[in-house]
Amino acid sequence: xxxxxxxxxxxxxxxxxxxxxxxEVLKNLAKELKEVQSLGVELAIVVGGGNFIRGKMMxxxxxxxxxxxxxxxxxxxxxxxxxxxxxxxxxxxxxVQTAVEMQKVAEPFILRRxxxxxxxxxxxxxxxxxxxxxxxxxxxAALRASEIDADVILMAKNGVDGVYDCDPKxxxxxxxxxxxxxxxxxxxxxxxMDSTAISMCMDNDIDLVVFNMNEPGxxxxxxxxxxxxxxxxKKK
Numbered sequence: 001x002x003x004x005x006x007x008x009x010x011x012x013x014x015x016x017x018x019x020x021x022x023x024e025v026l027k028n029l030a031k032e033l034k035e036v037q038s039l040g041v042e043l044a045i046v047v048g049g050g051n052f053i054r055g056k057m058m059x060x061x062x063x064x065x066x067x068x069x070x071x072x073x074x075x076x077x078x079x080x081x082x083x084x085x086x087x088x089x090x091x092x093x094x095x096v097q098t099a100v101e102m103q104k105v106a107e108p109f110i111l112r113r114x115x116x117x118x119x120x121x122x123x124x125x126x127x128x129x130x131x132x133x134x135x136x137x138x139x140x141a142a143l144r145a146s147e148i149d150a151d152v153i154l155m156a157k158n159g160v161d162g163v164y165d166c167d168p169k170x171x172x173x174x175x176x177x178x179x180x181x182x183x184x185x186x187x188x189x190x191x192x193m194d195s196t197a198i199s200m201c202m203d204n205d206i207d208l209v210v211f212n213m214n215e216p217g218x219x220x221x222x223x224x225x226x227x228x229x230x231x232x233x234k235k236k
Contacts, residue, residue, distance in 0.1 A: 136197065210232065
């Protein structure tokens with residue numbers, strides 16, 4: 001079982017039924033994370049903001065990229081607060097830390113403070129990405145996992161159960177990989193994370209587990225290394 005875990009959640013994973021945030025999805029997620037925490041796992045979370053806005057997409061439509069990315073960071077903070085609220089309703093102690101200071105909303109990201117929270121059994125939720133434009137929340141996950149010395153990044157996908165050689169929704173013959181190494185991901189151009197995030201994981205020797213979070217119990221299965229998905233490592 002992994003001891004210190006960073007869970008990467010997409011914004012879309014928190015939405016449903018036409019809502020940007022689905023209270024039922026948040027409630028079920030919080031219950032599952034509480035079970036994981038009860039095992040003594042130190043758990044940190046990085047959340048995306050795609051259920052509200054995607055900076056690059058808005059830039060492609062003509063908006064200034066820097067401005068659009070800052071708007072996306074605010075979307076991740078909204079999601080971080082939503083996850084925090086759901087967890088605290090289940091009696092779980094949490095802290096939200098943001099890369100852009102928002103003193104009345106959350107703590108600023110301070111590495112030693114984040115690690116101390118983890119050691120005390122609190123779930124730490126990182127919002128506002130890296131605090132800089134042009135960096136995705138995938139890169140944020142790789143960066144924060146490296147900083148807190150996480151054993152693994154759990155890449156919780158919305159309805160996708162691993163990494164395939166092509167889009168399984170378009171090609172029923174698509175092959176799922178059980179294991180990959182980071183060089184294969186980069187060389188084959190597989191859509192796991194952006195290349196900056198993949199390179200950072202490879203450089204810091206952090207395993208990545210890609211799995212479907214829509215299956216109940218799959219976060220627990222991923223933590224205990226029993227999940228059906230794809231494991232990406234530095235090893236060949």
